[in-house]
Amino acid sequence: MWHNMGVTIEAPESLRERKKARTQEALQSAALELFQRQGFEHTTVEDIAAACEVSPRTFFRYFPTKSDVLLGSDVEERRDRMLALLAAQPANCPAWAALRAAVLSLTQEYEHERERIAARMAVIEATPSLRATKSEYQRGWDDAVVEVLADRARRAGAPADPLTLRLLAGAGTVALRAAVDMWLAGPKSGSLTQLLREAFDELAAGLEPPTGRRPVTAPR
Amino acid sequence: MWHNMGVTIEAPESLRERKKARTQEALQSAALELFQRQGFEHTTVEDIAAACEVSPRTFFRYFPTKSDVLLGSDVEERRDRMLALLAAQPANCPAWAALRAAVLSLTQEYEHERERIAARMAVIEATPSLRATKSEYQRGWDDAVVEVLADRARRAGAPADPLTLRLLAGAGTVALRAAVDMWLAGPKSGSLTQLLREAFDELAAGLEPPTGRRPVTAPR
DNA sequence: ACGATTCTGTCACTCTCTGCCAGATAACGC
C-alpha cells in the first residue's frame, strides 16, 4: 500500500508527522524559488507563507529565522555525521590525515547534487547577511573539530598545543571551502573529490616555496 | 593655540566636523559600555541614543546598523593598510612570506591595546549575530587578499592557480585568527607577534607529521 | 465518540531600519 513506482515509501508515521513534513518542505521550496526570483531581502516571510497558504506565525514555528529556511537542518545533520566519522578514525592516525579522510568521505555524496547546492549557494553568495550566517555555521564547525581533535590527542597521550589544534581545524575548513567554491565555479574544474584531494595535499605539503627573496618589513 | 600638554592637537577642522566626531565617539563608547553591562541583544538603539542625549534617528545617521557601532570604521582602515603593504612586497618574494610580513607589521600596533580589543571581542564572542558579522568582514578580507595575490602572480609572470590562491589567503586568515584568539585568551600566551610567527611558520612547514597509519574510509 | 494533545491563526507588541519633512545650526559671501 505504501509503494510508489516500486519504491517503498518510508514509514507513514502519523498523519500529523506527514503534514508537518509536507508543509516544512513546501516552505523550503517556496522560499528557495522566491529567493531566486526576487532576491532574499526583497522576499518577505509573508510572501513565503502566502505561497504555502499558511500564516506568517506558522512559518516561525518551523524555522526560527528567515535565514534558517535556506540554511538549516540538513547541513547540521551532515556536520554531525562528519564529526562522528572523525572521532572514529584510529587514534594513531595523524590529525590532518584523519580530517582529510572524514571530509572526503562526507563530501562524496555531494557529488551528485551539484545543481541543488549551486542554486542554494547562488542565493547565499548574493546576500551579505546570508554569507554572514553561513560563516557563523562554519565557525561552529571549526570549534567542534577542535574539540574532537583535542579529544583524540588526549586519548593518544599527546599534549596537543591549542594553537596547533586551531590551525588544523581552520586549515580543514579552508581546504573544504576553497574546493567547494572551485567545484561550484564551473563543471570544468573537475570532481569535488579530486579538488578536495588537491586542496588537502597542498596544505599538507606546506606553503613555503623552495626558495625566494626575503620580504620587506613595514615602513616607519 | 592647539597644543595640549606639549602634544599638538590635530587640525580643528570646522565646528561641525568636531561635533560630529565627538558624538560619533560618544555613541561608540556608550554602546560598548551598555553592551558589556547588559549584553548586545538586550541593549536597544534607543538606550544608546538616550545615553548620548540624541534621537534614535540620529544614531542611524552615524552607523548604518546597530552592529556597526561596534565593528565598523577602524577595522576597515587597518585592513586597507595591510592590503597596501601586501601589494608593496617585492614581486619575487613568495606569496606566503609576503602575507606573513604584511600581517606581522600590521598587528604590531595591536600589541599595546590588548585591553580594548579584548573588551570588544568579549562582546562579539558572546553574541552570535555579531560573530556572524565579524566572519563576514573576514571573508571580505580573504577575497581582497586573493585579488592582491593574483595581481602579484600576474605581474611576476606566474600562472597562479585559483585554488592555491584561495588556500593561501584562507590559511593567512586562519593563522591570524588563531594567533589572536590565543593572545586574547590570556597574558600567559606570550606576545601577539610571537604567536603570529609560530602560527605562520607551523602552516608553512606543512601539516603532515613525519609518519603514521593510514586513515580508515567511510562506512558503506 | 470523547477528552487530551498538538497544531494553527489572530491579535498585539517590541525592535531594527528607512523615507520624509520641518526646524535648528553652522558655514559662507557681502
Place this chain on the structure above:
DNA sequence: GCGTTATCTGGCAGAGAGTGACAGAATCGT
C-alpha cells in the same frame, strides 16, 4: 553685522523580523 545656503537634527509614519498569549481547529489515544 546680515542674509543665504548647506548641513544636521528630531519627530513622525511605516515596513519587516521575530515573540508571547490565547482561542479554535485538527488529530490522536482509547
